[in-house]
Amino acid sequence: MTSGKTLWAAAAGLTAGTVVVMRRAKARPADPAAADRWLTVTINRAPGDIQPDKLPSPLQVYGDRIETRIRPAPGDRGTELAVRLKEAQPDASRSVPARLAGQDPRQHLRRALREAKALLEAGEVLQPDTPPTTHETPGGKLVGLLSRRAGGEGVL
Template sequence: MKRAVLGAVSLGGIGLGVMRWRSSRRSKARTRREAARWLMVTINRRPEEVLAEGRLPEPLARLGDTVEVRVREAPGGRGTELGARPLAGVPTGATQVLARLGGEDPRQAVRRALRESKCLMETGEVLLPDAPPRTRPTPAGRILDLAVQRAGGEGRL
């Protein structure tokens, strides 16, 4: 009986090791693809309005030559797709985690600039959440507040 249990545990350990090795190979390739991908937003304006006088919206213009920008008409005539990606090398692996936690990941600045550009073009100002919130904090709400604070530059596009 001991041999059967020991054999099962050994096979499980070997199987787990093989799965971790295969997933690490896949995640490295995925990380390289994600680092070079375009970050996009759709703005409910015509391309001529987005690139008024041939200038980029101010939040993207602030990033200067550190980003590559793409502007094109959205499919179906539904506005303009505004895309950007950092030109500098994007950290991967453990350095990526440290860069994100420290707010030094170049993708965070690009995401923030795209969100702010969309807000400016559609509403005329950068919209921010009300602070402080008007509700009483709960234990679950405190956890959510911590997650929101750590998400700093990430957010959804």
Template sequence: MLLLGASLGAAAVVRARRHRPDGNDGNRWLVVTVNREPADVYEGGSPPRPLDRFGDDLEVRVRPAPGDRGTELSARLRRPVPPGATSFPARLAGRDPRQGVRTALREAKALLETDEVMLPDHPPTATGGTPAGKLVGLLSRRSGGEGVL
């Protein structure tokens, strides 16, 4: 019974992705909430270190999070993203140009909150010669661009 409750609790936090009828999924803002004040996030008028590598190709927005819960750090590419680049197969193959922005947002959040970016151990422990180990290895490599399996 405890296992059932745990799985129901995990299912409650999963959010469904809504498809936008205008087809402009590639131009939406990618957002993380950082547990810092807005002045700490956008220090000196420049974006956090991982995001500054994009230069003028990236639009960055910083504003207080709702309920006084830190700062929302938002970013999106200035150039239009091709419609096929946002599809699930393109994301799985690592061809979505927004994957670099997602990675930079996660790294910026980690650096601002803890002063370091935690990375998994390499090589993963489950990449043995078994079919299940190979599958886990493949999924682990693919999750790097999205942050989730």
């Protein structure tokens, strides 16, 4: 496949993905309680090893703007660390365009929670090597864009 065809295929895939996201957003009305939901991860550490006043730096940045809940995970499988923003965010900041632009505050909190999990379990946040390839391709740029957005949403 030539690079022109690859570029058109990537653009078509991006367009189709955008259409799917927009249709899902219209099909499901915005949940007003979404801002109050707890973001939770299970950490492979004993509940006594995690203290609310000694959270990893990605969560310490939030200070008093978040609520934290620490409890044993079901089945004796470590510890559940849950966080949520104390103040409700405006609906505009939780909209699909804001989420796609990376401007939803919950995306940043979700990323901080994921980084805190990595620090508590492994002692560091692993990052992929950069640059991942020796030369940029249209497909690689598309994957890079989607990967940057996936960190805040929790899915790719």
